[in-house]
Amino acid sequence: xxxxxxxxxxxxxPYAYHPYxxxxxETTTRLRPVKAGNPGRTVAAAVCGVLGLxxxxxAVTGRWLTGDSAADPGAGSAYTVGRSAWHTVPVDxxxxxxxxxxxxxxxxxxxxxxxxxxxxxxxxAAGLDPLLLRTLRPVGCERLVRATYTxxxxxxxxxxxxxxxxxDTQAMGALDTRFTTQNLxxxxxxxxxxxxxxxxxxxxxxxxxxxxxxxxVLTEVPxxxxxxxxxxxxRTVAEPQPAAEAMAAGATTAVAQAGLGHEAKGxxxxxxxxxxxxxxxxxxxxx
Numbered sequence: 001x002x003x004x005x006x007x008x009x010x011x012x013x014p015y016a017y018h019p020y021x022x023x024x025x026e027t028t029t030r031l032r033p034v035k036a037g038n039p040g041r042t043v044a045a046a047v048c049g050v051l052g053l054x055x056x057x058x059a060v061t062g063r064w065l066t067g068d069s070a071a072d073p074g075a076g077s078a079y080t081v082g083r084s085a086w087h088t089v090p091v092d093x094x095x096x097x098x099x100x101x102x103x104x105x106x107x108x109x110x111x112x113x114x115x116x117x118x119x120x121x122x123x124x125a126a127g128l129d130p131l132l133l134r135t136l137r138p139v140g141c142e143r144l145v146r147a148t149y150t151x152x153x154x155x156x157x158x159x160x161x162x163x164x165x166x167x168d169t170q171a172m173g174a175l176d177t178r179f180t181t182q183n184l185x186x187x188x189x190x191x192x193x194x195x196x197x198x199x200x201x202x203x204x205x206x207x208x209x210x211x212x213x214x215x216x217v218l219t220e221v222p223x224x225x226x227x228x229x230x231x232x233x234x235r236t237v238a239e240p241q242p243a244a245e246a247m248a249a250g251a252t253t254a255v256a257q258a259g260l261g262h263e264a265k266g267x268x269x270x271x272x273x274x275x276x277x278x279x280x281x282x283x284x285x286x287x
Contacts, residue, residue: 079169082221082279086143086164091118093278094162095147095271104266106247106259111266113149113158117197121145127161132190132215136224139167139175146195148202149267150232156260157202157232158267159195162275163224175224176217185215186242192226204234212260214243214268221279227268229260243268 085094095118101111119126124133124141133141146161165172184190191213196205209230216225230237241253246261255261 078221078279078283081282082223082275083142083164083166085221085223085275085279085282086121086145086162089278089282091145091147094145094275095160096274099149099267099270101266101270104269105262111262112152113263113267114152115147115149116157116200116202117148117195119146119148119195124163127193127195128163129189129191129193132192135184135190136163136165136175139165139171139222139224142166142222148195148197148200148205150201151263154201155232156229156258156263157194157205158227158229158263159192159202159205160227160267160271161192161195161225162271163226165222165224167222169219172217172219172222176219179215179217186244188240190215191240192228194228194230201232205230205232206234208236209234210240211237211255211258212241212243212246212264214264216268216272218272218276220276223275225268225272225275227264227271229264229267231258231260 081088095115097115099113099115101113103110105111121143124136124144127144127146128136142164144161144163146159148157148159150157167175179185191210192215193207194202194205194210196202210228211230213228214226218225227243229243237255239253239255241251241255241261243261243265245251246253246256247265248256251257251261
């Protein structure tokens with residue numbers, strides 16, 4: 001086709017210019033000259049592209065099959081939801097007013113615990129001894145929430161707490177391993193503090209009244225669960241005993257015979273289960 005303008009025809013209109021915002025220099029890359037095509041190189045590039053797509057697809061499929069929240073820490077992951085549960089979940093969901101402990105007492109007797117006080121959320125320094133606070137430092141402390149319960153006979157009191165950490169799956173796993181291998185949960189200098197509340201049966205539940213305790217590092221959510229129990233009459237306990245030891249068959253200490261190990265472990269377990277169930281419900285909630 002002949003595109004030469006006809007004699008006497010009007011000149012073509014000027015090219016229309018549409019200004020665009022400049023791209024910052026630091027976000028651009030100078031393109032390299034492209035050499036003549038090489039068939040072998042083209043085939044290699046195509047093969048690499050196919051392999052790359054296969055690896056990406058395999059990674060995504062693996063993530064779906066395994067449910068790896070660490071690989072996909074999105075807005076709906078257990079870690080994201082769990083870390084914010086202290087202010088997004090109602091207090092009655094974190095610490096139910098009544099906890100039922102079927103078979104949770106000595107000799108598999110049933111227990112029922114009633115909540116008598118809830119502490120305001122705050123930093124970890126208020127509820128953890130300095131050494132325990134230092135032990136948890138690798139995972140950080142987002143928030144601490146606590147509540148105190150009493151048993152049906154009002155003869156024992158137990159403070160249960162949830163430490164919401166800033167750690168990721170790797171940090172929480174490392175902390176859990178350290179607690180297990182070094183048996184840190186059995187050290188008396190790592191006992192959690194109590195939460196006494198004036199005007200309640202736990203008014204005299206101070207540091208000298210701590211009798212038995214448990215600490216559990218969770219790895220599915222960034223939370224450390226603890227509980228510490230004592231006598232409701234405010235008596236001093238000279239030799240506190242970890243819950244695992246107080247619950248052992250044949251334990252004859254006053255703490256063991258009073259079932260205070262069972263109190264701490266039973267309440268901690270049920271609060272932990274409630275938290276896990278709540279986080280699961282929130283992460284599986286349909287869009």
